[in-house]
Ligand SMILES: NC(=O)c1ccc[n+]([C@@H]2O[C@H](COP(=O)([O-])OP(=O)(O)OC[C@H]3O[C@@H](n4cnc5c(N)ncnc54)[C@H](O)[C@@H]3O)[C@@H](O)[C@H]2O)c1
């Protein structure tokens with residue numbers, strides 16, 4: 254019997270990540286090769302024409318799993334019955350804009366979207382926030398959706414995780430598939446902490462295999478944490494295909510599970526683990542099974558890691574205070 258299509262809403266659908274993402278969702282890479290999808294695209298009114306153009310191209314791919322496409326500029330329509338909500342569209346920082354202005358502008362996007370998810374999404378909705386500042390935008394959306402279980406709101410640090418895998422593979426001469434148990438902690442920002450102390454490269458402890466703490470502190474961590482800025486500098490635009498790829502990875506892992514013996518990184522509401530204040534949407538090492546994620550428990554955190562996790566968590570706490578002061582949560 255054919256399966257009922259899963260409804261996937263993508264906001265910012267006419268943007269550059271949207272353009273890289275939609276075709277991968279429609280081809281079955283987000284949820285699996287046997288799962289039909291119905292796409293709902295949300296855009297601002299002036300970008301509806303561009304979204305229509307992308308929808309025409311999706312039609313022209315004749316994807317067997319794509320059961321339909323709806324386009325709207327109304328969040329109440331776009332999130333109607335949605336099972337997976339990918340919140341990509343956000344207000345970028347422009348010249349002269351202060352951090353508070355950016356948070357406020359994004360509040361104007363993520364608060365109504367959270368409310369629309371609350372009022373119209375399917376009971377099993379899962380939300381991934383990609384639009385920056387992703388962790389705090391997820392917090393804003395979550396606060397506007399009190400009827401949706403809080404743990405369904407997540408933010409993306411999988412791109413950082415994938416970046417760290419590649420950098421570590423380059424350094425050690427291993428392949429990315431030789432590496433397991435890497436972690437991104439904290440915020441999707443330059444304060445994030447990519448942690449290799451529990452990682453393994455071809456079965457050996459990664460930190461021991463590298464044996465060079467100064468490489469970790471002075472090269473690996475800043476390269477991963479500032480990679481987004483380096484891409485903007487090189488491309489003249491922020492990462493798009495790799496961000497879309499990470500969004501696909503994040504949802505695919507959440508729904509289909511982590512491989513035995515490995516984990517991934519997701520920014521999720523803290524339960525207080527590892528000294529991260531409860532409720533902050535912070536990146537943790539997680540395993541996923543049966544559509545549910547779980548923070549990897551009982552990892553020993555050394556001093557090198559502790560100070561870096563704390564710094565990123567401090568930034569998240571400040572962002573939470575700022576949006577609280579603006580009445581956004
Ligand atoms: N978390 C991550 O790892 C990561 C990585 C890369 C980019 N990003 C962020 O993702 C976001 C999108 O990036 P992009 O390159 O696609 O940007 P983009 O500017 O190309 O596209 C954004 C789109 O969002 C739309 N939009 C704006 N407000 C909207 C609203 N209220 N509802 C629906 N759509 C709306 C715009 O019209 C635009 O088409 C940015 O905030 C970027 O910083 C996050």
Ligand SMILES: O=C(O)C[C@H](O)C(=O)O
Nearest residue numbers: 385480481482484491492
């Ligand atoms: O859009 C950005 O500011 C950078 C982006 O979050 C990235 O990590 O590539």
